[in-house]
Amino acid sequence: MHNFLDTIREHARRTPDKAALIFEDQSMSYAELDRASNAVASQLKKRGLLSDTMVPVLFPRGIEALVAALGVLKTGSAFVIVNADDPGERIDFQLEDIGGFPPVDKTFLSTCLEEDSDTIPPDIRPRPEDPALVVYTSGSTGNPKGVVNSWQALNLALESMILGRSEEDVFLSTMSHSFIGITADSLVALYLGATLHIASDKIR
Numbered sequence: 747m748h749n750f751l752d753t754i755r756e757h758a759r760r761t762p763d764k765a766a767l768i769f770e771d772q773s774m775s776y777a778e779l780d781r782a783s784n785a786v787a788s789q790l791k792k793r794g795l796l797s798d799t800m801v802p803v804l805f806p807r808g809i810e811a812l813v814a815a816l817g818v819l820k821t822g823s824a825f826v827i828v829n830a831d832d833p834g835e836r837i838d839f840q841l842e843d844i845g846g847f848p849p850v851d852k853t854f855l856s857t858c859l860e861e862d863s864d865t866i867p868p869d870i871r872p873r874p875e876d877p878a879l880v881v882y883t884s885g886s887t888g889n890p891k892g893v894v895n896s897w898q899a900l901n902l903a904l905e906s907m908i909l910g911r912s913e914e915d916v917f918l919s920t921m922s923h924s925f926i927g928i929t930a931d932s933l934v935a936l937y938l939g940a941t942l943h944i945a946s947d948k949i950r
Contacts, residue, residue, distance in 0.1 A: 749897075749901060750819070750878075750897075750900060750901060750904060750933070750936075750937055751816075751819060751820060753936075753937050753939070754776070754779070754780060754783075754816065754936060754937075755780060756939075757776045757780075757913075757936075757939040758776045758777045758779065758780035758781075760939075761776055761913075761939060762775060762776055762777035763775050763776075763777065764776050764939070764941070765941045766778075766779045766936060766941065766942065767779060767809045767812060767941075767942050767944065768941065768942070768943045768944065769807075769808045769809045769943075769944040769946070770946050772808075772809055774809050774813070776939070779812075779813060779816065779936075782813045782817070782858075782859060783813050783814075783816035783817040783819075783820055784817070784820065785817070785858045785859060785861075786813065786814055786816075786817025786818070786820075786850065786854075786855065786858050787817045787818070787820035787821045788858075789854070789857070789858045789861075790817065790818065790821050790823075790850070791821055795821055795823060795847055796823075797821065797822030797823055797870065797872075797876075798822065798823060798824075798876060798877065799823040799824070799846055799847050800823070800824050800826055800844050800845075800846060800847075800877070800880055800892075801818045801821075801823050801824065801825055801826065801844075801846075801847050801849075801850060802826045802827075802828050802840065802841055802844050802847075802848075802849040802850070803815050803818060803825050803826065803827045803828065803849065803850050804828045804830050804837070804841075804849040804850065804851040805827070805829075805830050805851065805852065805923075806829065806830045806831045807829070807831070807919075807922065807923060807944060807946075807947070808944060809944065810852065810855055811827055811923045812923070812932060812936075813855065814850045814854075814855055815827060815879070815923075816936075817850070817858075818850065819878060819879075820870065821870060822870035822872050822876070823847075824876075824877035824878055824879055824880055824894070825878075825879050825880075826840070826844050826879070826880040826881075826882075826892065827879075827881075827923045827924045827928065828840050828841065828844075828849065828924060829922055829923065829924040830851075832924070836885065836890065839889060839890065840882055840890065840892075843890075843892060844880075844892070872897045873897065874896065874897050874898035874901075875896050875897070875898065876896060876897050877894045877895070877896055877897075878895055878896060878897045878899075878900045879894075879895050879900065879928070880892045880893065880894050880895070881893050881895070881924065881928065882924065895929075900929065900933075903929050903930075904929065904933060904934055904937045907929070907930055907934045907937075908934060908937065908938055911934075911938055911940070912938065912940070913938050913939035913940050914940070915935075915938065915940045916940065916941050916942075916943065917931075917932075917934070917935035917940055917941070917942045917943065918942075918943050918945055919931045919932045919935075919942055919943065919944045919945060920945045932944075
């Protein structure tokens, strides 16, 4: 079974100029995605992030959220995407519930890219049981609850989703990145080396 991070690095090496992410008038190639997420990982480690930490990723839908999430994964920590367009009460609850490390947001990401950080990612090899991502329930029956997904669960889910699909396919992401559908809706495209179009709110 392949590791999600290893496949991203392989796509960046083999098809560096291929579009990985497209959102409105923005586009990012696999080489750019790998380099930008490396910069995020490097800066997070420099700021004292320890492995196995739950790191909130605070962005609206778009390319930046996935760059930041991938950067967190490269540190050996788990990302928790918090939709910046959600009601303030939900955002505040999630950030307090996650606790610990400050959220990765637009300001942090801009700093990473502007400083041209060392793009060599930390040499991290997560264990199958280590947490990879946390997704929150809708909270329709009370407060949202965080559900932890391990690396093993993530890789097995991705392996099961690529049957009958190829890197020549083009994927359309219509779901919020902050819900469990991020695996089927977004990450599987990157796992395959395909192109992911992130639908804007105008056409969702």
